[in-house]
Amino acid sequence: MDRIPILKMGPFLLVTIQVDMHDRLAMTLQDDLTSRIADTGARGVLIDISALEMVDSFIGRMIANIAGMARILDAHTVVTGMQPSVAITLVELGLSLPGVRTALNVERGMSLLQSFLDDSDPLVEEPSPVDEGAGAGPEE
Amino acid sequence: MESLLQRIVQTGAEVAIIDITGVPTVDTLVAQHLIKTVTAARLMGADCIISGIRPQIAATIVHLGVDLSNVDTKATLADAFRLALRRTGHSLGRTPTRSEG
Numbered sequence: 001m002d003r004i005p006i007l008k009m010g011p012f013l014l015v016t017i018q019v020d021m022h023d024r025l026a027m028t029l030q031d032d033l034t035s036r037i038a039d040t041g042a043r044g045v046l047i048d049i050s051a052l053e054m055v056d057s058f059i060g061r062m063i064a065n066i067a068g069m070a071r072i073l074d075a076h077t078v079v080t081g082m083q084p085s086v087a088i089t090l091v092e093l094g095l096s097l098p099g100v101r102t103a104l105n106v107e108r109g110m111s112l113l114q115s116f117l118d119d120s121d122p123l124v125e126e127p128s129p130v131d132e133g134a135g136a137g138p139e140e
Numbered sequence: 141m142e143s144l145l146q147r148i149v150q151t152g153a154e155v156a157i158i159d160i161t162g163v164p165t166v167d168t169l170v171a172q173h174l175i176k177t178v179t180a181a182r183l184m185g186a187d188c189i190i191s192g193i194r195p196q197i198a199a200t201i202v203h204l205g206v207d208l209s210n211v212d213t214k215a216t217l218a219d220a221f222r223l224a225l226r227r228t229g230h231s232l233g234r235t236p237t238r239s240e241g
Contacts, residue, residue, distance in 0.1 A: 087183040
């Protein structure tokens, strides 16, 4: 059975959906992602669906579910790269995905997640075990 | 709706302003379509601002029971543009060179 890879990028998890989602795959993704968030203590999840050309109500609801579960696990969810046809389909299905943040592309999604991280705990110094090399920010 | 969403993808726009100054009347269908467009744009990662809603249309929208509470509305296109600039991190200011009156 195939799976959708979940990549860890610093304090965030990156999921890029490159294949057509079927229901089993979506269920597996949901299970994998929630356990990965719990394992890694990720603060943000970025789901890139730019390659996704068709959604149905199940997949739409699954995205909303994943975002809700991630929120409970203290991670923000950003969905990026949604195609116009997909957006129209979701709206027509009545799924406006409240609580899910969206961005036009992965780059903007990442900066959105970073901004959540920046203003989430301004008092506490980031105890991140991440090397400088993993951060995408330019060093000056 | 499709053309707006396509252009958002093409241009990578962060904010879309829908100015309806020239719209004489709004019925439920139009209002519903507006909301769908705004929601779809939000799903793609762009913010929508509706501007130029005339008093009669505002009254109609309220009478029809259409909920625009989670949509940004501005009185004029200029106001909407100002909000859009602020959202994208730009600021407008007068240069002091010609301020002598």
